[in-house]
Amino acid sequence: MTARGWIFLGLAFLAGLALFGFEASRQVDIALWPKLLSATPPLSLDELILAYSVLPRAGVALVAGAMLGLSGALLQQLLRNPIADPSTLGMSSGAQFAIVAATLYAPEVVDGHRTAVALGGAGIAAAIVFALGRRNAFDPVTMVVSGLLVGVTATSFSATMTLARGEYLMSLVTWNGGSLSQQDWSVFHALAIAFAIAAFLAALMIRPLLVLSLGDASARSLGVNLGSFRFAIAAISTALAGFVAAGVGLVSFVGLAAPVFVRACGARRPAAVIALSPLTGAIFLWLCDGIVQLLARSSSENFPTGAVTALAGGPLLLWLLPRVKSAEAPHEAPMSPRRLSFGRGIAALLLPVPAILALAFFVGSTGMGWKILTLAEMNDLAPLRWPRLLAAAAAGGLLSLTGAVLQRMTGNAMASPEVVGVSGGTGLGFAVALTVAPDGSAFAQFVGAALGALFSMTMVLAFASRRDLPPEKLLLAGIAVGSFSSSVLSVLLAIGDQRSWQILAWLGGSASTATPITALFLCVLSLAMLAGGLVFSRWLTILPFGHAVAQALGVPVRSSRVIMLMACGVATGAASLLVGPLSFVGLIAPHIALRAGFAPASQHLVGAFVLGAVLMAFADFGARMATFPYELPLGLFAALVGAPYLIWLMGRR
Amino acid sequence: MPTRIAAIDWGMLETLAALDVMPIAATELIQFRKDAIEPMLAADVVDLGLRGSPNFELLHLLRPDLILISPFYTRHEAALKRIAPVLSLTFYVRGEPPFEKALSAVKVLGERLALQEKAAAVLARVATQIEAYRQTLAPFADRPTYLVNVGDSRHVRVFGFDSMFGDVLARLGLGNAWVDRSRFTFAAPVPIEKLAADKDARIVIISDVPVEARSGFRSSMIWNALQPVRDGRVVMLDNISPYGGVIAGMRFARLLVKGLLALGRGQ
Numbered sequence: 076m077t078a079r080g081w082i083f084l085g086l087a088f089l090a091g092l093a094l095f096g097f098e099a100s101r102q103v104d105i106a107l108w109p110k111l112l113s114a115t116p117p118l119s120l121d122e123l124i125l126a127y128s129v130l131p132r133a134g135v136a137l138v139a140g141a142m143l144g145l146s147g148a149l150l151q152q153l154l155r156n157p158i159a160d161p162s163t164l165g166m167s168s169g170a171q172f173a174i175v176a177a178t179l180y181a182p183e184v185v186d187g188h189r190t191a192v193a194l195g196g197a198g199i200a201a202a203i204v205f206a207l208g209r210r211n212a213f214d215p216v217t218m219v220v221s222g223l224l225v226g227v228t229a230t231s232f233s234a235t236m237t238l239a240r241g242e243y244l245m246s247l248v249t250w251n252g253g254s255l256s257q258q259d260w261s262v263f264h265a266l267a268i269a270f271a272i273a274a275f276l277a278a279l280m281i282r283p284l285l286v287l288s289l290g291d292a293s294a295r296s297l298g299v300n301l302g303s304f305r306f307a308i309a310a311i312s313t314a315l316a317g318f319v320a321a322g323v324g325l326v327s328f329v330g331l332a333a334p335v336f337v338r339a340c341g342a343r344r345p346a347a348v349i350a351l352s353p354l355t356g357a358i359f360l361w362l363c364d365g366i367v368q369l370l371a372r373s374s375s376e377n378f379p380t381g382a383v384t385a386l387a388g389g390p391l392l393l394w395l396l397p398r399v400k401s402a403e404a405p406h407e408a409p410m411s412p413r414r415l416s417f418g419r420g421i422a423a424l425l426l427p428v429p430a431i432l433a434l435a436f437f438v439g440s441t442g443m444g445w446k447i448l449t450l451a452e453m454n455d456l457a458p459l460r461w462p463r464l465l466a467a468a469a470a471g472g473l474l475s476l477t478g479a480v481l482q483r484m485t486g487n488a489m490a491s492p493e494v495v496g497v498s499g500g501t502g503l504g505f506a507v508a509l510t511v512a513p514d515g516s517a518f519a520q521f522v523g524a525a526l527g528a529l530f531s532m533t534m535v536l537a538f539a540s541r542r543d544l545p546p547e548k549l550l551l552a553g554i555a556v557g558s559f560s561s562s563v564l565s566v567l568l569a570i571g572d573q574r575s576w577q578i579l580a581w582l583g584g585s586a587s588t589a590t591p592i593t594a595l596f597l598c599v600l601s602l603a604m605l606a607g608g609l610v611f612s613r614w615l616t617i618l619p620f621g622h623a624v625a626q627a628l629g630v631p632v633r634s635s636r637v638i639m640l641m642a643c644g645v646a647t648g649a650a651s652l653l654v655g656p657l658s659f660v661g662l663i664a665p666h667i668a669l670r671a672g673f674a675p676a677s678q679h680l681v682g683a684f685v686l687g688a689v690l691m692a693f694a695d696f697g698a699r700m701a702t703f704p705y706e707l708p709l710g711l712f713a714a715l716v717g718a719p720y721l722i723w724l725m726g727r728r
Numbered sequence: 729m730p731t732r733i734a735a736i737d738w739g740m741l742e743t744l745a746a747l748d749v750m751p752i753a754a755t756e757l758i759q760f761r762k763d764a765i766e767p768m769l770a771a772d773v774v775d776l777g778l779r780g781s782p783n784f785e786l787l788h789l790l791r792p793d794l795i796l797i798s799p800f801y802t803r804h805e806a807a808l809k810r811i812a813p814v815l816s817l818t819f820y821v822r823g824e825p826p827f828e829k830a831l832s833a834v835k836v837l838g839e840r841l842a843l844q845e846k847a848a849a850v851l852a853r854v855a856t857q858i859e860a861y862r863q864t865l866a867p868f869a870d871r872p873t874y875l876v877n878v879g880d881s882r883h884v885r886v887f888g889f890d891s892m893f894g895d896v897l898a899r900l901g902l903g904n905a906w907v908d909r910s911r912f913t914f915a916a917p918v919p920i921e922k923l924a925a926d927k928d929a930r931i932v933i934i935s936d937v938p939v940e941a942r943s944g945f946r947s948s949m950i951w952n953a954l955q956p957v958r959d960g961r962v963v964m965l966d967n968i969s970p971y972g973g974v975i976a977g978m979r980f981a982r983l984l985v986k987g988l989l990a991l992g993r994g995q
Binding site: 120121123124127128178182183185186187254256257258259379439455456459460516520577580587588590699703704705706708 | 919924927
């Protein structure tokens with residue numbers, strides 16, 4: 076590392092030390108410290124707080140930071156991916172989901188086996204992300220997009236579960252925020268032991284990592300067993316993230332920031348990066364925690380430290396964008412295994428529609444059981460049912476269309492509306508509207524959410540209009556904006572008042588807020604977008620072949636990208652404003668349509684649109700009826716269809 | 729006059745029950761019966777599902793003639809208005825003590841239901857009870873009180889002056905040991921060591937300690953070292969809804985009096 080890097084690190088350390096000294100001396104005067112060592116118990120309360128709260132908190136900040144730094148450095152070296160870290164790869168969200176589920180359904184388990192629960196969740200999430208990434212040779216963009224999808228799913232499941240129990244559990248909120256406050260040394264001990272073991276194992280890995288950095292072929296010829304070696308490193312980094320999650324909760328982006336800083340300061344060799352990242356991570360988290368404590372002291376606002384480090388994540392990702400090298404795999408044009416007559420295909424997709432309509436309009440529940448409604452009852456309920464059915468179907472169509480366009484435009488099979496960053500921005504705007512005007516009207520909340528969507532879309536478009544940016548980087552810009560929004564949301568949730576509860580309700584997503592006007596609006600918008608998509612289908616046929624081909628064939632790459640992204644932003648924004656952020660349908664429907672044989676761009680768009688609409692119409696019925704009268708979020712039902720599909724996707728090569 | 733009333737907001741549900749009127753339907757009854765306990769609701773009150781997304785269809789089928797909400801449900805107001813007239817009253821505003829609002833809600837709802845006399849009687853009874861409790865608690869007034877709710881083994885919620893509990897505490901003539909401004913009814917999450925600021929205080933824990941935090945909380949070094957804990961000045965109260973109305977406020981007052989008397993004078 077360069078001298079400048081060391082100076083930076085030294086200054087940060089001194090600042091952390093000064094903040095710590097200030098906090099600690101407020102508790103017990105520094106002049107009295109030497110006496111502490113020789114003092115015989117019992118200690119006074121202030122001394123106890125110093126010994127069992129202030130000191131272990133500093134210790135936990137340092138060791139957790141070091142663990143995250145090490146975890147991030149290992150992942151980044153392993154995947155040759157400068158934006159890999161436990162939070163971007165979905166491990167933290169996986170741990171979060173496991174803890175939330177266990178807290179709600181088996182709280183006794185969490186009381187003693189927190190670590191096991193968190194490790195299990197992180198492990199499963201990591202396994203899914205790696206399995207998804209394997210298909211594309213662990214291409215950095217695919218890995219991060221998969222991580223985001225796993226993260227979004229886990230977060231929406233967590234929100235759903237919390238809501239479905241009608242509970243607003245403070246322990247979950249605290250945990251999600253990543254508070255570092257301590258009351259004894261137990262967390263520090265657990266983390267320190269885990270770190271020592273992981274650091275030792277990591278030291279053993281440095282030589283094989285060096286070999287790996289020469290490339291797969293050279294590594295293989297030097298006799299490194301790539302598979303088991305990759306597995307070992309991934310397991311170590313996942314375990315590190317899981318331990319931190321169990322001990323202090325979600326602390327995001329330290330694992331991303333530390334190795335980045337080390338490399339920016341000139342460290343190149345894997346050994347140097349892996350050795351220096353824990354040091355940097357430790358100092359970074361310690362400094363952040365010092366700032367948080369200073370704020371708490373001066374303003375009596377207790378922000379969890381993890382939520383604050385997360386704020387740094389979005390901007391950091393944006394800054395890193397130009398440095399990400401994507402795998403130089405040639406662009407694959409979307410291939411379809413078979414040909415299908417367009418008319419017959421659409422007819423097959425529309426086949427379940429009468430059944431869905433019958434279910435939607437003629438089945439009711441009394442709370443005691445299901446029943447077939449009479450014509451009069453149907454007439455009575457229809458005005459309540461058709462707007463939500465139409466809104467759900469239109470939103471499903473819009474999101475699937477967006478997914479199909481994005482997948483074709485970026486040539487990345489994992490692209491989906493969530494990654495445009497618009498859903499995150501919408502949530503952020505909604506939260507800001509709630510904050511500014513807690514009693515504001517529904518219209519004010521709608522305007523707030525729309526402004527949020529506009530803001531995040533502008534950010535992503537600013538990147539999209541850069542000529543030199545390869546299309547898949549667009550996804551990363553979207554992810555950066557999205558993760559920034561979600562970290563702001565988690566800060567707001569961590570503050571913990573009734574606002575949080577409204578944000579949670581929105582995150583779940585429901586079509587029940589649809590009115591005849593909004594439903595018709597969504598419907599008209601979705602049809603307009605479909606027509607627009609068909610007009611641009613030539614672009615979408617050519618763009619998947621990559622930049623060079625597209626330019627040679629006279630497609631205006633830059634303006635086509637801006638126009639299509641803008642359309643996608645509007646579509647996603649409108650859909651998530653009205654029915655909440657729906658995961659999965661935008662990812663799955665285009666895939667299924669393509670594999671079913673809707674190969675040409677225009678047919679692909681229409682097929683995905685129809686499929687998405689049908690799927691969501693059915694999901695609305697399910698969400699309404701499954702746990703009557705408690706309504707499930709629409710997004711959950713879409714995800715229930717999506718999860719098995721993703722597993723199936725992993726299974727094939 | 730409305731007779732078929734549905735309550736979406738829990739504070740409004742309590743206000744209605746305080747007037748001795750049973751709603752035909754209310755939200756999240758499973759949770760309500762567990763967390764709020766009072767008022768006891770009749771078994772035939774229909775559960776309308778989550779507060780965040782009440783079941784409009786079921787509500788429509790029940791043909792209510794009045795729906796009770798608070799501004800937290802603005803998002804659904806338009807949809808609810810299409811089903812029946814809506815009465816929306818405010819209970820919780822940042823920086824404003826809520827008990828007065830809960831009392832005025834009794835009055836407003838009483839007028840709406842032509843139960844003015846009943847409302848006046850309820851308010852009079854509340855005033856007498858508060859006064860009686862205040863006199864009972866006079867010997868306890870020289871110690872400030874922390875009102876907390878255990879979140880996990882390291883954090884608590886602290887109820888300040890603009891929470892229902894904080895406001896009632898003040899009306900009972902006791903001082904709140906938490907002098908920082910609270911945020912919309914409570915400050916959260918507060919690390920346990922912040923409770924060390926006032927050594928003379930007593931600590932009142934409202935509602936059960938979450939199962940997942942029990943052993944960690946009990947063995948917490950700092951918690952056990954807090955002066956009030958060492959001296960046995962800790963009162964545990966049964967579950968009370970933190971976002972309730974007049975009934976939750978009075979339930980808190982009653983349980984607090986019982987708890988403090990059990991603790992003994994001077995504590």
